[in-house]
Amino acid sequence: MSEMWINMGPQHPMTHGLWNLRVKIDGEVIVDVDPELGYLHRGIEKISEDRHYNEVVTLMDRTCYVAGLAWEHLYIIASEKALHIEPPERAEYLRVMCEEFQRLGSHIMWFSAFVVDIGLLTPLLYGMRDRDLVLDLFQSYTGARMTYEYMRVGGVRNDLPPGFTDRARTVLDWLMARFDEYDKLTLGSDIFHKRCDNLGILKANDCIAHGVTGPMLRSAGVKRDLRKDRPYAAYDRVEFDVAGADSADVTGRYLVRMEEMRQSVRILRQVLDWLDRNPGPVMARELPRWLGAPYAPVGREGYLLKRNYPKGVGFSSIEEPHGEAQAYIVNEGGEHPYRVKLKSPVFSNISAARQYLVGYRVADIPPIMGSVDVCIGESDR
């Protein structure tokens, strides 16, 4: 039998974004794969060097279209370290709330896309319907459904509107009931198990060797979660368990993500209670001077250079819905960051495709790649 290369992508229902998976097949069996990334490169890191620290937040929303607030959080932590600012405690809790709601939204979106990959169209509509409630919550306090622009260096833009926490608790109750429904629709049928068990296996040592993080790593039995291992923001003050599975296959990743959503609801209930009890400022009182007011008039930026800014370097890594994201920001003293470097977990997860695809059939590619939770916007930036 002769081998041949086929291109799955850049436009293919499997890809969930603009990327190309080149597959070498021998009949139905995958012999080799070659993921090609870079079709969605927008130069966000380079544009950031030309923007004010707060304006970069608008770009961070566009890195990942399902987890915008998580990326804002990543950038804001790093830039606050680079600028030597301490956010108030309430802002930290609000950011944790944003990130956990974003994890819910992202995982529900993943669920909707993944079930389509394995041929179930009904749960897609359930997922999209329930994700809308999370987006409604975002809209009620940030003012937008996709591009939030909510976080600022030194805090967040605004406090919660009155009655928000009660509304959010209602949504959480509703979502908790829906997660059981999702499980009935998928795990309740043996067809799901016949399709997904022992598929796309990536063992723990392979995960670590290839830098694979997030639910893929946790499904292989390694309980690695930055929220627990290296707590940032207010994660050291909330209780939750790290979701995990041992099977290292597609079913394991499904179980890890479903359990993570339940843990997110648990975190959110604690955070909402804390926010109810502790009103306070959401913005640091003392900001570096040029962050408060808009700066110099166009064409007269030279005046800014008269001031002496504290220089610094900021690094942050957070547990983004897809895995461990990292940001590195160099503050050379101007009002723009000198360098913004972002590391996407999806890039590592896709790059290890050869490890978990070779040996399976062509028809197995959509479920396996669906279980990776691909978001090309953040991997290409």
Add this chain to the structure above:
Amino acid sequence: MAESPGAEKREESPILWVARPMATAARQFARSLWRPSTIVYPYERLEDPKFREKLEVKSGKPFGVGDIWDNYRGVHALNIETCISCNLCAFSCPDICIEMVTVAGGDPKHPKKCPEIDYGKCSFCGFCSDACPEGCLTMTTRYEITTPKRQEMVFSPERMYEIFRSKLPMNPIRLARPENEDQILLDPPLCIGCNACARDCPTQCITMLDIPKPEAKPGEKLPRRIWKEPVVNDSDCVRCGTCISVCPKECLFWGTRK
């Protein structure tokens, strides 16, 4: 390899494989039969207050549309009457889609300028309305700006004034200014007392005060200037930097008074 949960019921009849998820779907179908989640968009609008009441009663959703639209960032509304032409919205725009254009109402020497927004570029981030010191540039719940002509994406100040007068719900959020904000400082030896900063200050917070004219020593030549110096009233100043940009001698700058 560890078995996944659900593996113990591997030996059941294949009919149950299909029947069990279908029972869940049928239950959901019955629940949503008379209250669909779908919104018939052009006829029903989430931001419509009448529709809100209707939906909250009927919907099976735990949380309908409610007041979530109050903070929405849509098309801007501009109150031309209270606009002070400070340029802060244009400075703070990350997309550089705001241009200050002359509108009627100013005197010929000091024209009144209001923002004109190109919605082809705008990303609706809200930085301009956050920066507006007078609260005259706000964002409304209007989101339909589709048009066949590119020129119609540019909203003139008068057009945004019409939106303001249509009384749409407006984003009430204002950012607090930090305590250690910069002030406008003067480099006195460079100043020539030309009055340009006081003339163009949008809030009229700069006063030109007389300074004593020094006696010329023999052999020394006094600079040719008007013997006045600007004094900035910091509580009224909105930190727009107009005075810095109009100063011909570049003697004003940002800083903190010790």
